Amino acid sequence: MPQWLSLWRREAVPTLLLAGPLVVAQLLQVGMGFIDTVMAGRINAEVLAAVGLGSSLWNLMLLACIGATLAISPLVAHLNGAGDEQAIAGEFQQGLWVAILVGLVAVPLTYGLAAALPLLNVDPEIAPLAGDYLRVSAWGMPGLCLYLAPRYLNEGLSNTKPAMLVQSLLLPLNVLGNYLFMFGDFGITPMGASGAALSTAIGLWLGALMMFAYLWRGKRFRPLALFQNFAGPRPKEIWRILKLGLPIAVAIIMEVGMFSAVAIMMGSLGKVEMAAHQIALNYAAMMFMLPLSISQAITIRVGHAAGAGDLRLAIVRGQQGVVMAGGIMALSATMLLLFPELIVALYTNDAAVANMAMSLLFAAALFQFSDGLQVSASGALRGLKDTAVPMFITMFAYWVVGFPFAWYIGIQLAVGPQGLWGGLAVGLTTAAVLLNLRFYLLGRKKIATAAGKVTDPVGDV
Template structure:
C-alpha cells in the first residue's frame, strides 16, 4: 500500500521536477559554455572567469534565495485555493526585483576592492573585474527573471521556465563568439565579452518568461498585468521573513565554494584552472538535485496549503529519496570517467591531471549534497527557513571551511585539503537538515507543526 502511494507521488513529482532539473542544467550549461570557451581562448581568460564567478555566484545566489520565497508562498495559495491573492503576489515579485537591482549593481561595481583585499593575483584581478562590470548591464533582466521563475514554479509551471532557458542557449553561444573574438563592428574583448554576452542572455530569459506569464490562458483569472494593486505590508513581510533566511542559507554554501576558490586563487594558474573545471563539473551534477528540491518545495507547499500532513510528508520523503538515488550515478561518472570529463574543458595535460584528482573528492560529497539540498527544499515547503539557516552556518563555516583551511594550509594538502573540507561541511549539513525535516514532518497535526516552527523561529 505504501509503495503504491510512493509511486503515485513519484509520478506526480516528475512532471514538475524534470523540467526544473533540465532548466537548471540548461542554465548551468551556459556557465559550462562560458568556461569551455574561455579555456580555449587563453589560460588568463579561464582564470579571470574562475575568479569573477567566485564573486558573481554569491551575489546571484543571494537574490535567488530571496526570490525563492515566492515558490512556497504561491504553492500555499494554490493549495488553499486563494486564487485572488496569486496575481498580487506575482506583481509583488516584479516590484521587489526592481527595488533590488541597485543593490546588486553596487556590489559588482566594487568587485575590485574585494579582490584586492583577498590578495588575488593582480594580473587576474583586472580582467576579472572588467568581466564583472560587463555583467552589470544584465542585472535587471536577471532579477526580473528570478522573480517570475519562482512564482511560476509555485504554480507547477516548470516547463515554461525550461523553454525560456533553452531558447537562450543559442544566443549565449552566438554572443560569446561575437563579443569574445569580435567582428561586425564589435572589438575583440576576450573574457570581458563573455560578461556582456551573459547580461544579454539574462534579459532574453526574462522576456521569454514574461511573455508566458502574460499570455498563458491559465493565468488570466489572476489578472497579473491588468491590475497595479500590490498586496499589503503583511505579504511583503512574509516574503522577507522567508526570503532573507533562504538567501543567507544558500549564500552560506555558495560563499563556502567561493571562499575556497579565492583561497586557491593564490596558487599557480594551472591549479586555479583545474579547480574551476572540477567545480564546474560538480556544479553541473548538482543542478539535478537542486531542480528536484524546487519541485519538492512546490509539492510540500501545496499540501501544506491544503492542510494535508500525510501527503506533505510523502511528497518530501519521495523527493529526497529520488535525489539521493540519482547521486549514485553522478558519483560513478566522476570516479570512472574523470579524464574524459575534464578533457571537454581543456587540452592542458597539467590542468587535466589536477582536475581529475579533484573530481574524486567531488564524487564523495555527491550523496551529502543531494540529501542536504532536497531536505532544505522540503523544509522550505513548510516555510521553515530560519533553522536551516543556522544549520548551514554551522556546517559550512564552523566545520567545512575550518577543516579545509587546516588541511590545506597547515597540513600541506593545498587544493585537495580544501576539497576535503567541502566533504566535511556538506555531510554535516545533510545530517542536520534531514534530522530537522524528520522532526517537523512527524508532527501529527500540521497546524501544530507550523506552530512549533514559528515558536522556534521567534526564539532565534
C-alpha cells in the first residue's frame, strides 16, 4: 500500500471520531429550527414565513457570535498540541471575556435588525411577526456566547461529546417550550412566532448553565485549573483572540448574509415564495451540519498537528477532511434529486407551497457539493490560524459574484425564486474553488518555510 494512502487511512478514523459527536450536536441544534418550522407551519403560512424570515436574520447574528468565539478552538488546539497545558486556563478565561463582550453587543444589533424590517420591502403581513421574533430571541444571545466559550475549549482539547450531550437535552425542552408558548396551554397566551423565539432564548441560557456545570464537575479539567486565579479582562489578550475570531465572524456573515439577503428578496415576492424558501433552506441547513461538523473536526486536528510542529501532517488532515465533506454533500445532492416530494411533505400540506419548495430543492442540489468543499477548506485554514485572507475570499465570492447574480437573474430578469437560488450556487462554488486554492498554496509555503527554503511565512499575510 502506498505510504500516503496508509497515512490517510490512519488519520481518517480519529477525524471521524471527533466529527461524529459534532454531527449529532449540530443536527440536534438545527433540529430545533426544524421543529420551529414544522410547528409554525401547523399554525398558518404567515407564521411559517415570519419564523423563516426572523430565524434567517437571527441566524446572521447567531453565526457572527459563533465566528467571533470560534477562535478559542484552534488556539486551545495549538496549545494542546504543543503540550502547554498551563497556558490553556488563561486562554479560556480571556476567551470567556470575549464571549461576554460579543453576547452583550449582539443584543442591540439584533434589535436593529428588527427595526430595519419595514425598510426591506417585506410583505406587511410578515414583517411585524418577524420583528417580534427578533426582539424576543435577542435576549438569548448572551446565553449563546456563554455556552460557546466552554464548548470550544472542549473541542480544542479534542473533546466533542459535551455539545452533543447538551443539545440532546435541549431538543425535547424546545419542543415543550414551543408547545407552551406558540400554541398556548396551562394558562399561557398563544404567542405564535414570538413563542418560538422565547423557547429558543430560554434554551440558549439553559445550554450555558449545562456547559459550565460540565466544566465545574469534570475531573479531567481539574489539572487545568480553569477557574483558579481567574484573571480579569486583558485588552491585549482579548484583542489577540478577536483578531483571529473577527475575520471568522465576518466570513460567516458574508455567507449567511447572502442567504439572508436572498430571503429578504424572496419575501418581497410573496408569502408562498417565502414559505417555500424557508422549507428548502431549512433542509439544506440540516444537511450542511454534516460538512460543518467535519470542518470543525478538521480545525481541531490541523491545529493540534500544527501546534506540535508537524505541518505536513496538518496539511494531510486538512486535505482528507475536504474529501470527506465533498463526498458527503454529493450524497446529499443525490437525496434532493431523488426524493423531493418526501422531503417537502414533512413541512407542509399546502399544495402551492409544496410545488414551489420542490423546485427550490432541485436548485439546492446544485450547490451541495460546493458547500461541502468551501466549509471544509475554511476549517482547515482556521486550523492554521489563517482567517484574514479567507475573509476577503468570502467577501468576493458571496457579494461580488453570488449576490449580484441572484439579484440580476431572480429579480431583474424575473426568473423568480429559482434564479435567486441559482445565485447562491454560483457564490458557493466560487468560494469553494478559491478557499481550496488558498489552502493548497498556504500549505506548500508553510512547509517550505519550516524547511528553511523561504523566509516569508505566508500564514501571517
